[in-house]
Amino acid sequence: MAEVNGGVARPAYPEPISARTQLLAVAWMRWRAFVNSTFRRRPSTARQAVSLAFVILLRILVWPFLALLVVGPVVGSGFLAWDQVAHHHAHNLSSLLAGITLLWQFVAVNGLSMAASLSQFDPASLLRFPLRFGRYFVLRVMIGFLTPSTIVGCLALLAAAVGIGIAEPALAAPALLALAIYAWTNIFFTRMIGAWMERWLANRRFREVFGILMALVAVAFQFLNLRAPSHPPGAANSWLVRFVRVSHGYLDWLPPGFASDTILKGVHPFAAIVPFAALLASTALFAAVFAIRLHKQFLGEYLSEGASRLAPANAPSRVKAAAPQPKIAVSAPPPLAPPVLPPVVAACLRKEWLILRSNSAQLMGMFYPLAILVVLNRGIFSQHPRYLLPGALAYVLAGLLATLYNIFGADGLGVQLYLLAPVRLRDVIVAKNLLSLSLIAIEASLAWIVVAMLAHAPIPESTEVSTLLWAIFVVAANLTLGTFRSIQAPRKFVPGKLPQRRGVPGNRTSGLLVLLVLFGSLLLQVPVALLSRHFADPWLGAWIFAPFAILAVLAYALLLRNADRLILARRDLLAEELCKV
Amino acid sequence: MTTPAIDTTALTRRFGDFTAVQDVNLRVDAGQFFGFLGPNGAGKSTTIKMLTGLLAPTSGSIRILGQDLESNSAEIKRQIGVVPEGMALFGRLTASEYLRFVGRMYGLDRATTLQRTQELLEFMQLADEEKKLITDFSHGMQKKVALAAAVIHGPKVLFLDEPFEGVDAVAAGTLKAMLQRMIARGATVFLTSHVLEIVERLCTHIAIIHRGQLVAQGSLEELRAGAGRAREPGSGPEASSEKPRSLEEIFLEVVGTDREGNRGVTAPEQELSWLK
Numbered sequence: 066m067a068e069v070n071g072g073v074a075r076p077a078y079p080e081p082i083s084a085r086t087q088l089l090a091v092a093w094m095r096w097r098a099f100v101n102s103t104f105r106r107r108p109s110t111a112r113q114a115v116s117l118a119f120v121i122l123l124r125i126l127v128w129p130f131l132a133l134l135v136v137g138p139v140v141g142s143g144f145l146a147w148d149q150v151a152h153h154h155a156h157n158l159s160s161l162l163a164g165i166t167l168l169w170q171f172v173a174v175n176g177l178s179m180a181a182s183l184s185q186f187d188p189a190s191l192l193r194f195p196l197r198f199g200r201y202f203v204l205r206v207m208i209g210f211l212t213p214s215t216i217v218g219c220l221a222l223l224a225a226a227v228g229i230g231i232a233e234p235a236l237a238a239p240a241l242l243a244l245a246i247y248a249w250t251n252i253f254f255t256r257m258i259g260a261w262m263e264r265w266l267a268n269r270r271f272r273e274v275f276g277i278l279m280a281l282v283a284v285a286f287q288f289l290n291l292r293a294p295s296h297p298p299g300a301a302n303s304w305l306v307r308f309v310r311v312s313h314g315y316l317d318w319l320p321p322g323f324a325s326d327t328i329l330k331g332v333h334p335f336a337a338i339v340p341f342a343a344l345l346a347s348t349a350l351f352a353a354v355f356a357i358r359l360h361k362q363f364l365g366e367y368l369s370e371g372a373s374r375l376a377p378a379n380a381p382s383r384v385k386a387a388a389p390q391p392k393i394a395v396s397a398p399p400p401l402a403p404p405v406l407p408p409v410v411a412a413c414l415r416k417e418w419l420i421l422r423s424n425s426a427q428l429m430g431m432f433y434p435l436a437i438l439v440v441l442n443r444g445i446f447s448q449h450p451r452y453l454l455p456g457a458l459a460y461v462l463a464g465l466l467a468t469l470y471n472i473f474g475a476d477g478l479g480v481q482l483y484l485l486a487p488v489r490l491r492d493v494i495v496a497k498n499l500l501s502l503s504l505i506a507i508e509a510s511l512a513w514i515v516v517a518m519l520a521h522a523p524i525p526e527s528t529e530v531s532t533l534l535w536a537i538f539v540v541a542a543n544l545t546l547g548t549f550r551s552i553q554a555p556r557k558f559v560p561g562k563l564p565q566r567r568g569v570p571g572n573r574t575s576g577l578l579v580l581l582v583l584f585g586s587l588l589l590q591v592p593v594a595l596l597s598r599h600f601a602d603p604w605l606g607a608w609i610f611a612p613f614a615i616l617a618v619l620a621y622a623l624l625l626r627n628a629d630r631l632i633l634a635r636r637d638l639l640a641e642e643l644c645k646v
Numbered sequence: 647m648t649t650p651a652i653d654t655t656a657l658t659r660r661f662g663d664f665t666a667v668q669d670v671n672l673r674v675d676a677g678q679f680f681g682f683l684g685p686n687g688a689g690k691s692t693t694i695k696m697l698t699g700l701l702a703p704t705s706g707s708i709r710i711l712g713q714d715l716e717s718n719s720a721e722i723k724r725q726i727g728v729v730p731e732g733m734a735l736f737g738r739l740t741a742s743e744y745l746r747f748v749g750r751m752y753g754l755d756r757a758t759t760l761q762r763t764q765e766l767l768e769f770m771q772l773a774d775e776e777k778k779l780i781t782d783f784s785h786g787m788q789k790k791v792a793l794a795a796a797v798i799h800g801p802k803v804l805f806l807d808e809p810f811e812g813v814d815a816v817a818a819g820t821l822k823a824m825l826q827r828m829i830a831r832g833a834t835v836f837l838t839s840h841v842l843e844i845v846e847r848l849c850t851h852i853a854i855i856h857r858g859q860l861v862a863q864g865s866l867e868e869l870r871a872g873a874g875r876a877r878e879p880g881s882g883p884e885a886s887s888e889k890p891r892s893l894e895e896i897f898l899e900v901v902g903t904d905r906e907g908n909r910g911v912t913a914p915e916q917e918l919s920w921l922k
Contacts, residue, residue, distance in 0.1 A: 082724070082753030090750035097747075098738035101779055190734050193700060194751040195723035364716075365695070365702035 084200055091191065091204055098186065135217050138168055143224030150232035155329055158229075160313060162244075162321035165221045166251055173214035173255050189362060198363050202356055206256065214255060222248050229328060239331020246344055247324040253351035254320075260358040273425050280429060284436045320347045406496075409488045413496030421500070431508055434461045438515045454516050454524050455532045455590045461512040462539060466583055468501045469540075469547030473639060484640060491628040494548055505540055531593075531606030534614045539586045541617030545624050546582050552631050552639075649712040651676040651803050651834035652697060657706035659692055666692040668858040670706070674836060674851065676802075679829050681849035682838045683893075685901050689858040690838045691731045694807050697836070698728045711802060724752060727801030729809055733792040737781030741772050741791045744780060745798055752799035759798070766794040769824070771817070785812040793821060797828070804828065806837040810844055822848060846893040856901045869896050 142165055149157045188208050191201065209215065222244040230237030265271045316322045326340035406414065421427060438457050472494055473480050483493050517524060590606075597605040624631075632639070652674035659667040667689040674680045684690045695701035697708060699719045708715040710722045736744055742763055749759030767773040770790040775783070780791055789812055796804060804825070810818050825835050825848065839845050845852065852869055854862040862869055870890050 080753075082751075086753060087751055090747055093750075094736065094739065094743070094747040097743045098736060101738050101740070101743075186736065186738075190736075191751075193698065193723065193728055193730065193734065194748075195720045195753070197720045365700055 082195060084203070087194070087196065087200060088204065088207065091208070095186070095208070135213075135220065138165075138217060139220045139224045142221040143228040146225035146228030147232045148228075150229050150236065156325075157313070158328065159316040159321040159325035161225065162222075162247060162324055163312070163316050163319070165218060165225070166254070166321060168221065169214050169218035169251050169255060170258070172217050173212070173259070192363065192365075198360060201363055202359055205359055206252070209256070215252060218251055219248050222251075235332050236328055239337065240328045243324045243327040243331070243341070243344065246348060247320065250320045250324075250344065250348040250351060253348060253355055257351045257355040257358070260355055260362075264358060273429075276426050276429055280433050280436070284433070320344060323347060407492060409492040410496045410499070413493050414500055417497060417500045421504075430464065431504065434464055435508070435511055435515060438512055439519065451525055451528050452594065453520060454513070454528055455535065455594070457512050457516050458509055458532060458536055459539075459587045459590060461508050462505065462536070463583075463587055465501075465505050465508060466539070466543045466547075466587075468504070469498070469543050470550055470579055472497050472548060472551035474551065480639060484636065489629055490632045491625060494551075494628055495625070498544060498548065502540070502544070509536060525603060527603035527607060531597075531604070531610055534607055534610035535590060535593075537614040538610055538617045539589075541614065541621050542586050543583060545617060545621040546579065548621070548624055548628070549631075550579055552628070552635050648676060650674060650709070651678070651711055652680075652836060653709040654697070655707045657693070657696060657708060658704050659689075659696060659701065660704045665858050667696070667703075667855075670855065670858075670860050672853060672860065672863070674834060676711075676834050677829060677832050678834055678851045679825070679849045680834065680836045681845035681852045682836060682855065683842070683845060683852060683897060684838075684855035688855045688901075690855060691807055693855065694728075694805050694836075694838065695730070698726060698730070698805050699723060700728075700730065724799070725801055726803045726805060727796035727799065728805045729789075729792045729796045729807060731807045733788055735780050735788055735792060735795075737779060739780055740776060740778060741767060741780060741783070741794070742776055744791060745794055748795040749798050754799060762798050766798060769820070770794050771820075786814055786817065789813050790817060790821075797824075801833065803834045803836065806835065808839055809837055810839060810841060818844075842892075842894045842897055852893070854897060854900050862896070862900045866893070869893075 142161065145161050146158065149155055149161065186208075188205055191204060196204070226237070226240040226244045229240040266275065317326070323340045323344035327337050327344055330337040330340065405411075438460070473483075476483075483490055593606045593609050596609075597603060650673050652672055654670055654672040657667060657670040657672070658665070670689075670693060672693075682690055682693065692701065696703050697710070697715075699715055699722070711725060713722055715722055736747070739747065745763040745766060746759050749762060750756075754762070764773070767776075770793070772787065772790060772794075775787070780788060783791065789809070793806075793809060796806070809821065813821065822844075829835060837845070837849070846866070849866065851865050852862070853860055
């Protein structure tokens, strides 16, 4: 065995570690992690090659769309900046800059989950290395430079500077300077919000309150959107124009106003000193508030509330001294009525219910689509109950069907118990499916009642029958595929998110298939409705969906009958995929 | 009097109403192989986190190698190595990439980093896994990587939280030999472990923490003689005058008492009559 010479040969640490060394080390580490997670997928079998082909295809489809999301705001910012300066509406620049900030925050918030899924890197893990606070601060700012929000925001600001420069060449230099600083303002602002949100969201109570607030805000936006009178774009009394006008006065006292003032007074440097100083001050303020939060983390702040839920130190021990144990005569429990469900199914159902009960976010999420339905009912949809009912059910089901694909994935390591205990895994599947079906039935029924109560006209009987058969088909088809997929590729499935960890090659392929079936079955209503309209036969939908529903239910029954055999064949995979620590 | 490697005064950490560590006064001299024991939830990992600067104490002070941890954290971190509770590895790197990164973060030059990385990978028998990502390693292999990362910069004090958990017997033997060689060269090792036999064989000094409070501290001989006890539970060294008591016996005696000194809180005689 090799001898470690480097282990304790001790240098005297004569020189401090250079910032360059540590910053480059972190940059190199991030680069290697990116390369490893992106390119280390060596297809060695035909199946892996097919999976890789699917991934490449998906990227070819998705990346241009993402590029459009970047190109649109960037070109728009450049054009608007040019337009406002060239046509003597330069005072509106602050509104444009505020819009870019809003876009920046929007992308940052929506990019968080994507970034989290792409990277398992926790910047706080760097704290164990010999870093000074200043260097840690720089690292935290540096990490995340290549996030979508920073890229889109910086490019939009650069485009705005170019637009201003083209419209008024004398303003080009002040625009570049002011908008470069404004970019830093936004970077620190985003980091500040992110760091403080991380602190607050570590508290479960705050998470719940925040979730409710976000849901209310989303519903309120939908409500406002439908209630607002429609005007042609650019009309003088458009609510958007009025909003911009009202907010314009306030923006003068905020960073967008400071940046805008700096640019417009840029030709007279002395006049620009005050807004420029204000812009610098606001940037410094955001950086300072961000630094305060980071410093607490640097000193060893503990965010998790796990420890505080433990018993206090002075709580009396529950374990008593070993006194002689009296013989306890345990009387037999009174005879119960014969159970409706087999014991394993009942036990699993109870466990699932306990988990659901403690997940307030999921419970709240169930009511959110119903609230949106009430909002939608106030708009044009209420005039057409023939389309509103299936549309409402499709909307409600879309949020619930994903649970059917996570029979084992959501249990993670806990799945070992099912593999070790003397239970039929078919019973476990039945229990989980029963709970999911109950939730779907409850929410679909509530949605149906909401539509029936709020629709301006009675729902035709043919629509009700057709929708019911379609709903049975959608649920049974997704239940069948979800159960099958849970056995074949048991890792947790989240719609719209591809698995990043290397594992079963089928995971990615089946993920795409799931998306196809999920959205395909939901959208099947559209061609059927068109056919029904074309042939002027309101009952056509019912005739089409009836055999679909019967076939889907039969397929599920067949799968359930063979579930034990299938699971036995995939036992190794279940353990490998879900039980790896 | 020599400067202790680790010296804490009234070290306390609270999480809301819960006091995880209370008034801990630890003294570990340089060159000691120090075992830090305690039942589950006693406060071992919390103490290690505070000693390595990952968690701020609520009150009290910590001095490592004579320097105050709060005011000299960067200098101290440069002279200590840590295998934290969750290992804190970057799973998307290979072992070699990770060690090179850690070496650079500790200020080693490129050539030294590469040389030590190679030596450590061979020593830990990981050299054949050069293309495998850490996330695909077994638990034991990940532990080896974490240990290699903890020593790559030649630390003067090494903190190990359950270093042998999940490591096979051959690797454990290798690691023990490496740690003992470090001690022979003057390093200090501070480790927690639930495997009392390993601690007894390796460590010269022991501290036992129970419900956040230090209940025993001293050399193994002192503990056997009953001199290191923080309290007198009523059983002295005379209880076993013939054969030296094992660490397990000492541990059970010390933590098997409640705050009033009553023995038997673990209720070993309690019987589950339905077990075959």
